[in-house]
Amino acid sequence: MTDSLPLVPQGAAFFPVETPGETRKYAFLLVPGFTLLAFSSAVEPLRIANQLSQQPLYQWRLLSEGGAAVASSSGISVCTDGPLAALPRDTRLFVCSGNPAAAAAAEPVVALVRAHARFGGTVGGICTGAVALAKAGLLDRASFTLHWENQPAFCEDFPELTPTPAMFEIAAKVMTCGGGAASTDMMISLIAQDHGAEFAAMVSEMCLRKVMVGVDAAQRSALSVLIRSRNPGLIAMVARMKAHLEDPVPLAEIVTASGYSRRHVERMFLSVLGETPGDFYRGLRLDHARNLLSTTEMTLIEVAVACGFSTVAHFSRSFRARFGVAPTKFNRTLSAPAPQPR
Known part of the structure; x- marks a missing residue:
C-alpha cells in the first residue's frame, strides 16, 4: 500500500506555520x-x-x-x-x-x-x-x-x-x-x-467551535442540568442512586443520609422529577438494564442481577411495565440492531 500525497485544499482563511516539520x-x-x-x-x-x-x-x-x-x-x-x-x-x-x-x-x-x-x-x-x-x-x-x-x-x-x-x-x-x-x-x-x-x-x-474543550470536560451534562435542579440534597440523593444500580441502597437509608424528612424528599422528587423516589430509582435501574440488553450478550438473569433485581420474574414484570415489552422480546429485536448515529 502506497501513500497518497497529502491533501492541501485552497481556502480564503490563512494562518502561517513557520516551522511545520515533517508531515x-x-x-x-x-x-x-x-x-x-x-x-x-x-x-x-x-x-x-x-x-x-x-x-x-x-x-x-x-x-x-x-x-x-x-x-x-x-x-x-x-x-x-x-x-x-x-x-x-x-x-x-x-x-x-x-x-x-x-x-x-x-x-x-x-x-x-x-x-x-x-x-x-x-x-x-x-x-x-x-x-x-x-x-x-x-x-x-x-x-x-x-x-x-x-x-x-x-x-x-x-x-x-x-x-x-x-x-x-x-x-x-x-x-x-x-x-x-x-x-x-x-x-x-x-x-x-x-x-x-x-x-x-x-x-x-x-470548525465553528469558539471554545477549545479541555481534556477534563465530561461527555455528559452535569447531573444538576439533567435533572433541572440546583438543590444539592436532591442531586446528592440521585447521584447515590446512580452509583448503586447493582446493589440498591434502601430508600430509608438515602432519606436519612439526606437530612430531610421522608415527606420532604418525596415532595422534592415529585416536584422536580415527577416521580416518587422509589419509582425514580427503579427507573434508573431499568434504564441501565435496557442498555445492557441492547449492547451485551448477557443472559436475562445476569442483567437482572446487574441491575439489582433478586428474581428474573420481578425484573421482567418491572421491565414490561416501563417499556411495554418483555425483556426477552426486547433483546431479540435488538440482536441485529440498526446502528444509530450520534
Missing part, C-alpha cells in the same frame, strides 16, 4: 457500523489545518479489513485506500467504530492494533474503538474513554478496566475519545501540541 501521518481503520460523525469530526480538523497553513501538515489514509468500502452507522458507505497492512511506526492508527461495538474486536483489527503498538506506534480508539485496544491488552496502564452509551457494556466485558467520563484522553502512545464532537476536540488538542495553541484555536474557529 504527521494518520491511519483510520473503519469497521462496519462506524459512526460517520465521529470519523469525519476527526479527519476534518486535519484537513482544515492543511488548508489554513497551505502546507502538508497532516496526511491520512483509510483502511478496512478487506480493503473495500465500509458501511457507517447511517448506512452511508465510505471508500478506503486499502486493506489492513503494517504501518510505518510514525503513523497514528485510530480504530473508528460505533454500534455494534463488538465489530472493533474482530481479530484482524485487534492483531493490527497490537502489532502497531508492539513496534512503537501510537494507537487510538474513536467512539467504541477502545474495544479493540482493550482486546489488544493496551489499556491496562492508560487512562481511556469511549462513548458513554457503550461504557456500561464495556465494563461488563472488561471488568478490570474503567473508562473515564472525559470527552477524550491523550497519553503518550494511546489516545481515545467518546466520538461525535469529541473527535474534533481531541484532534484540536493534538494540533495544539504539534503547532501551538494559536494555530489550534484558528482551526477550532474554522
Whole structure:
C-alpha cells in the first residue's frame, strides 16, 4: 500500500506555520457500523489545518479489513485506500467504530492494533474503538474513554478496566475519545501540541467551535442540568442512586443520609422529577438494564442481577411495565440492531 500525497485544499482563511516539520501521518481503520460523525469530526480538523497553513501538515489514509468500502452507522458507505497492512511506526492508527461495538474486536483489527503498538506506534480508539485496544491488552496502564452509551457494556466485558467520563484522553502512545464532537476536540488538542495553541484555536474557529474543550470536560451534562435542579440534597440523593444500580441502597437509608424528612424528599422528587423516589430509582435501574440488553450478550438473569433485581420474574414484570415489552422480546429485536448515529 502506497501513500497518497497529502491533501492541501485552497481556502480564503490563512494562518502561517513557520516551522511545520515533517508531515504527521494518520491511519483510520473503519469497521462496519462506524459512526460517520465521529470519523469525519476527526479527519476534518486535519484537513482544515492543511488548508489554513497551505502546507502538508497532516496526511491520512483509510483502511478496512478487506480493503473495500465500509458501511457507517447511517448506512452511508465510505471508500478506503486499502486493506489492513503494517504501518510505518510514525503513523497514528485510530480504530473508528460505533454500534455494534463488538465489530472493533474482530481479530484482524485487534492483531493490527497490537502489532502497531508492539513496534512503537501510537494507537487510538474513536467512539467504541477502545474495544479493540482493550482486546489488544493496551489499556491496562492508560487512562481511556469511549462513548458513554457503550461504557456500561464495556465494563461488563472488561471488568478490570474503567473508562473515564472525559470527552477524550491523550497519553503518550494511546489516545481515545467518546466520538461525535469529541473527535474534533481531541484532534484540536493534538494540533495544539504539534503547532501551538494559536494555530489550534484558528482551526477550532474554522470548525465553528469558539471554545477549545479541555481534556477534563465530561461527555455528559452535569447531573444538576439533567435533572433541572440546583438543590444539592436532591442531586446528592440521585447521584447515590446512580452509583448503586447493582446493589440498591434502601430508600430509608438515602432519606436519612439526606437530612430531610421522608415527606420532604418525596415532595422534592415529585416536584422536580415527577416521580416518587422509589419509582425514580427503579427507573434508573431499568434504564441501565435496557442498555445492557441492547449492547451485551448477557443472559436475562445476569442483567437482572446487574441491575439489582433478586428474581428474573420481578425484573421482567418491572421491565414490561416501563417499556411495554418483555425483556426477552426486547433483546431479540435488538440482536441485529440498526446502528444509530450520534
